[in-house]
Amino acid sequence: MQTLFRQIPSIDKLINAPQGKALIEQFGHSAVVEQARTLIDNARVQIQQTQSLPDFLSDENALFSQIEQQLTSQQSVAIKSVFNLTGTVLHTNLGRGLWSENAIQAATQAMRNNVALEFDIDAGKRSHRDNYISDLIQQLTGAEAACVVNNNAAAVLLMLATFAQGKEVIVSRGELVEIGGAFRIPDIMQQAGCKLVEVGTTNRTHLKDYRNAINENTAFLMKVHTSNYQIQGFTASVSEEELVELGKEFNLPVISDLGSGSLTDMHALGLPAEPMVQQKVKAGVDLVSFSGDKLLGGPQAGIIVGKKEAIAQLQAHPLKRVLRCDKVILSALEATLRHYLFPDRLIEELPTLRLLTQSLETLQTKAERLKGALYNRLDSRYILQIEASEAQIGSGALPTEKLASIAVTISAEKQSDLLILEQQFKALPQPIIARFAQQKMWLDLRSVAEFEALIEMLKIS
Ligand SMILES: *Cc1c(COP(=O)(O)O)cnc(C)c1O
Numbered sequence: 001m002q003t004l005f006r007q008i009p010s011i012d013k014l015i016n017a018p019q020g021k022a023l024i025e026q027f028g029h030s031a032v033v034e035q036a037r038t039l040i041d042n043a044r045v046q047i048q049q050t051q052s053l054p055d056f057l058s059d060e061n062a063l064f065s066q067i068e069q070q071l072t073s074q075q076s077v078a079i080k081s082v083f084n085l086t087g088t089v090l091h092t093n094l095g096r097g098l099w100s101e102n103a104i105q106a107a108t109q110a111m112r113n114n115v116a117l118e119f120d121i122d123a124g125k126r127s128h129r130d131n132y133i134s135d136l137i138q139q140l141t142g143a144e145a146a147c148v149v150n151n152n153a154a155a156v157l158l159m160l161a162t163f164a165q166g167k168e169v170i171v172s173r174g175e176l177v178e179i180g181g182a183f184r185i186p187d188i189m190q191q192a193g194c195k196l197v198e199v200g201t202t203n204r205t206h207l208k209d210y211r212n213a214i215n216e217n218t219a220f221l222m223k224v225h226t227s228n229y230q231i232q233g234f235t236a237s238v239s240e241e242e243l244v245e246l247g248k249e250f251n252l253p254v255i256s257d258l259g260s261g262s263l264t265d266m267h268a269l270g271l272p273a274e275p276m277v278q279q280k281v282k283a284g285v286d287l288v289s290f291s292g293d294k295l296l297g298g299p300q301a302g303i304i305v306g307k308k309e310a311i312a313q314l315q316a317h318p319l320k321r322v323l324r325c326d327k328v329i330l331s332a333l334e335a336t337l338r339h340y341l342f343p344d345r346l347i348e349e350l351p352t353l354r355l356l357t358q359s360l361e362t363l364q365t366k367a368e369r370l371k372g373a374l375y376n377r378l379d380s381r382y383i384l385q386i387e388a389s390e391a392q393i394g395s396g397a398l399p400t401e402k403l404a405s406i407a408v409t410i411s412a413e414k415q416s417d418l419l420i421l422e423q424q425f426k427a428l429p430q431p432i433i434a435r436f437a438q439q440k441m442w443l444d445l446r447s448v449a450e451f452e453a454l455i456e457m458l459k460i461s
Helices: 004-005 009-018 018-027 028-050 060-075 099-110 131-141 152-164 185-191 207-213 240-250 275-280 309-318 320-322 327-337 343-349 352-357 360-375 415-426 449-461
Strands: 088-090 145-149 168-172 197-199 218-224 254-261 287-291 300-305 381-393 404-412 435-437 438-446
Touching: 009 018, 009 028, 009 060, 009 352, 018 028, 018 060, 018 275, 028 060, 028 320, 088 352, 099 327, 131 145, 131 300, 131 327, 145 152, 145 309, 145 320, 152 168, 152 185, 152 218, 152 300, 152 309, 152 320, 168 207, 197 207, 207 240, 218 240, 240 254, 254 404, 275 287, 275 300, 275 327, 287 309, 300 309, 300 360, 309 320, 327 343, 343 352, 360 381, 360 404, 360 449, 381 438, 404 415, 415 438
Parallel strands: 088 381, 168 197, 168 218, 218 254, 254 287
Antiparallel strands: 145 300, 287 300, 381 404, 404 438, 435 438
């Protein structure tokens, strides 16, 4: 064993060899020494356990190439790009939607340059970072002002903390939802230090239920859009308009958490209807909050729109400083909102809307090409078919409303063969993420954005 140990080279020898010097040139002294040390420690352990020399010590080139491999893998980002063939367009686990080209450009520009984030160039003085969004929101929704935070969950927290700390908030029992990732309205209430007052029953809430719950400690009336489930049958809920009327009577503000919300009429695009921010503003709701990265099609953000005075109070709360967005997100969000000034171009410009509105004919053509590309790769164990599928918007938006779609399905006599294929798909340079149902792998064409890149990858790798 001693002779084996003696064959382990010293760190000094390694870093002074020509290959060692080349690595240091590329990665720096500390990282190379660290990697060499790790490798040598591993070699010692292996000799101890197996009384044999590890392969990478068999020749010098193998050793250096091992070090280089380790260093290269440390450099490459582990948050990998993937192809989303799950059929869920806004898949939270896959980073939700993709940005428009304008949003990408605005974001990269903000990354490379200083930007007039809190600076009014014309006036030559300090301004507020949310002003750009606020002006656009005013134009697009008629709301007086806007406040932008990290996400919609943060938006709800900020509204509650600002206006309802130590007070009561009245919400319908049917609207106490949990959004994926453990966002529960009651928990947020608790975090914000306010008391939740539930009214009505799971399936039915009436205006009188709200009225009876109002007392001198009530901060406001709240609506939560139950985007991720639906109660059917004997149901009743109270509209924003009615709540606003009631609020006026008692001088209480009304706030609405829209979740996804939309600035354009989804129904007119042939999609399931989703409440529009403009409608809630028009109904007189004091504050409306919604996500930047759900149907809006932009970066992760939470947008609160409403009356100037109420927005000013949000902006002044210490939590706003904690929850604010950076220049990159605000630039991308501004670019996204600007698309809504050109409504006829929306579905071409915003990837999320583009994917959601693709016709079945388009999906069929794509399915045939995908099937062809797969046919060339897979052996006879696998059966390929083109089948009708059901896609969904995702991110809690309308899971009960399926979108007609087309998928390439793959089945095999032995389920283990499908698992092997799943592993192969995951090992591709840009892994393919599929959906499994009815003992088949479903590759749904509606949710995949870079389709040409997918076909190209299947051809060459
Ligand atoms: C999605 C959703 C949220 C959370 O929004 P994020 O932007 O994901 O933080 C809050 N409320 C409702 C009703 C939602 O649908």
